[in-house]
Amino acid sequence: MQANGTSENRPDASRESYIMGRTSHEYQRLRQQAKMWEDLTARILREAGLEEGMTCLDVGCGPGEVMRLMGEIVGVQGHVVGIDVDGEIGRDALRQLHAGAKSRFSFFEHDLFGAAPVPGGPFDMTYARFLLVHCPDPVGVLRKMHAATRPGGLIVVQDYDFQTVDVNPPLASWSEFGRVWFGVLERTGKDKHFGRKLPLHFVEAGIGFPDATDVSGRIGSLRQYGPALEAVYRSVLPIALNLGLTTQADSQAFLDELQQAGSGDGPFTLFWPLIVSLWKRKPG
Known part of the structure; x- marks a missing residue:
């Protein structure tokens, strides 16, 4: 198998469906998000059945943080493949993974909404995290993951259920976050109850x-998680402004209050969205 590759199908459907933007700010947010859920992801991978020597696929691999966790489990006899429509972030991830490689890693720039099959399979495990919620056809993506999984292999998914996100006690401007975040989700066809x-x-x-x-x-505490919440808000703010969901004045008032509440010793807490993880072994 190649150490790097490019799939031929590039209709950009999945690129356009990603509401968070493809900027250096968003790439950094993705890395921070991966660190936040690293322990949970490692536990789920092991509980689902990932073992030394397996071949596995990370669908929508982004900065490669899950690929790294997979590599630590499958070891030098295993093989970890990542695919993403964003070739820039995927190739950067591959360079970093090869720098400290304890497993074999490959990356393919690939759009799941094209006609071409997933490259590199079949796999012992196909996996997707925080991807399907952004997809216009999540069931279609799952079908492709299933097809790329060998008989007896595993399909594993982790994704958000956003409804629980909340700050207590409420900020005076907290409705601004809901108006922007949930408004953008609704207007772009995403489901806050997806998980x-x-x-x-x-x-x-x-x-x-x-x-x-x-x-x-x-x-x-908001001191701990406020920056992550702010990063999410800022990622969708350009869309919210274009859709008329907020104004520059309202958004700045929210950001100012969020930063002030997070910088003090007040009792503010943030309840993060829930992560739903599930897996299925393919008959074989």
């Missing part, structure tokens, strides 16, 4: 009801 519907998507894709599920959350 809880994942089992049904598995069934619709022909994978079957998951063998196991896990629902995990996180609550912490």
Whole structure:
């Protein structure tokens, strides 16, 4: 298998469906998000059945942080492949992974909404994290993951259920976050309840009801998680402004209050969105 590759299908459907932007700011946010959920992801990979020597695929691999975790588990006899429509971030991830390689890593620039099959398969495990919620056809992506999984292999997904995000006690301008974040989700066809519907998507894709599920959350001080919340808000703010969901004045008032609340010793806590994890072994 190649150490790097480029798939031929590039209709850019999945690129256009990603509402968070493709900027250096967003790439940094993705890396910070990966660190936040690193322990959970490593646990789910092991519980689902990832083992030394396996071949695995990270669908929508982004900065490669899950690929790194996979490599630590499968070891030098294993093989980790990442695919992403964003070739820039994927190739940068591959360079960093090769610098400290304890496993074999490959990357393919590939759009799942094209006609070409997933390159490099079949795999012992196909995996996607925080991807399907952004896809216009998540069931179609799951079907491709299922097709790329060998008989007896595993399909594993982790994704957000956004409904729980909240700050307590409420900020005076907290409605601004909901207006922007949930407004952008709704106007771009995304589902804030996506995570809880994942089992049904598995069934619709022909994978079957998951063998196991896990629902995990996180609550912490606004001092700790405020910067991550701000990064999410800033990533979708340009779309919100274009859609007329907010104004520069309202957004700045929210950002000022968020930073002030997060910089003090007040009792503000942030309840993060829930992470729904589920997996299924393909008959074989």
